[in-house]
Amino acid sequence: MASSPARRRRVVTLLALAASLAVAAPAVDARPGGGGGMGWRGSKTFSAPPSTPTSPGATGPIQRSQTSPSPGFNNPGMAAPSQGRRFGGGFLGGMLGAGLLGALLGAGFAGGLGGIGSFIGLIFQIGLIALLVMLAVRFFRRRQEGAQPAMASHASYARSGPPPQGGPQGGGLQGGMNPVGGGYSGGARPQPIQIQPDDFQAFERSLTEIQGAYGREDVASLRRLATPEMVGYFEEELRANAARGVVNRISDVKLLQGDLSEAWREGPVEFATVAMRFSLRDEVFERASNRHVENGPQEAKEFWTFVREPGGPWLLSAIQQGR
Template identity: 60%
Template sequence: MLTSTKRRKRTATFLALAAALTVAAPIAEARPGGGGSVGSRGSRTFNAPSATQTAPGTAAPMQRTQAQPGMTNPGMQPQQGRRFGGGFMAGLLGAGLIGALLGAGFSGGLGGIASFLGLMLQIGLVVLLVSFAVRWFRRRNEQQQPAGAGAPYARQALNEGPNQNPMGAGGPSSGPMGGMLGGQPRPVQQRPVQIGPNDFQSFERLLGEIQDAYSHEDKVGLRNLATPEMAGYFEEELQANAARGVVNRVSEVKLLQGDLSEAWGEGSDEYATVAMRYALKDVTLDRRSNQVVETGAPQAIELWTFVRRPGRPWILSAIQQTA
């Protein structure tokens, strides 16, 4: 049996440990993206971004994305359907033979045989006419085929390619983006994109605005600042926080260093991946007591990919951690 003095000492020790654990909250990555690599980078989703002075190491591969490896422009290849005249002529032949056999047929003597021979002659003439028409249309299509058709690169339309409709509704390759409609996969035609001072200012502004919208659980704001895919991931994280009874507060975000990793265009979309090292205050609070539950690191180095369309501002498309 423990004496009352020993019981009081053990109780005091337990309370002291509990208080210490409450004050020294565990460090966790609770900022937007959950400290993981999520989103899509068009046809470069599964390629590591180029190293920079800010992020000299290799970027971690995507853990969550709506893109799929090897996805390219949907091939608008003609479907290999049944050849013209195949089933149609077989039907005529079958119907003619059945009619000849069940009608006047062979039992009708010479009249039936003559009818059958006449039918075969008609079928032969029709087959010749159809074969001639098929060859004529084939030669005509070959003559009208534009120069360069069948080249290894396909022009990418606005909503085609591995990031199919990056501004559109989210969903497994709703996105980020498409699927094969036929034909063989083709490399996506890419082009260089020039990034200027105004673009870097937009990236820095988006860094702060997205963190602020996430901290205030502003789902409408997040949808305006990110692709539907990224906004969907953010909303899932916010819902998970609500289920745990906590809220993530990110404040005092300040960009310390940043540089461009790569920039390119696909179809009408333009992409830019930027390495950023920034300071922040990242805490997770209990919704009822407002007590600190988790504390995030005071600095982060991440690669953010932004996308835009002509006449529209940059929005967030992906976040990647450094490996």
């Protein structure tokens, strides 16, 4: 028996309602790092870097690292990158799907969509579920923020004068002495260090060179600019692109704003974490036909951590997302 026009309209209305309430999956950035947190920050690997004027909001956690947290370390950021999305999107989407299936089979959440009362009841239940999901997400976010007690509040950010000129993109990083404390690595307590203008220019050059090398799939250059761990992650991403038959081309990288989050020494090894807001042209093409597939974000805000041994160059050792 053919469905009545009223029933078809009801099903179409439900589908439109579900589409409007569905929780969309966040876009994954194609540039190096894929929009996630990865790498190594010494004893601070699982601690959020202090916020800065460039990135005053919360910092995304390290999600991939060859370093394991110390025993008893409470690290909410160790969850898989998509766990938060699965909680909201999977749970709510499953309930919506159940309701739509019930509508198509002649029964809704609470036993049928035959009348206007059932339809209003379905809308009410969907709204209630959405409210419960939103409250739960807020609860877990507050717990995560509470687990890392206001690292930014004692960042003691200080400027050392105008930004250095002559960097490759002219945006300029600025920073100064930034006391830090807490944590151990190999028995050596982190000690604050001073970052010089030449160091900031090196960080800015690394931003441009690493993005460019990634876009060219130039692994040899990436090995010169980053730690073996970071190069391993980049190679995984490049292999995934190749498997999809696409290539991610990055160009026109320009530092817009940057400053120091923290800088420290652990034994003979020095670390520096800088917040950088930069623009770029991030595009994906089909590898075989060179057909343009999609555009990535045109501006990004990230924390990059660099490490160096005595007498050695600064190497990229971690990327985290800023806000």
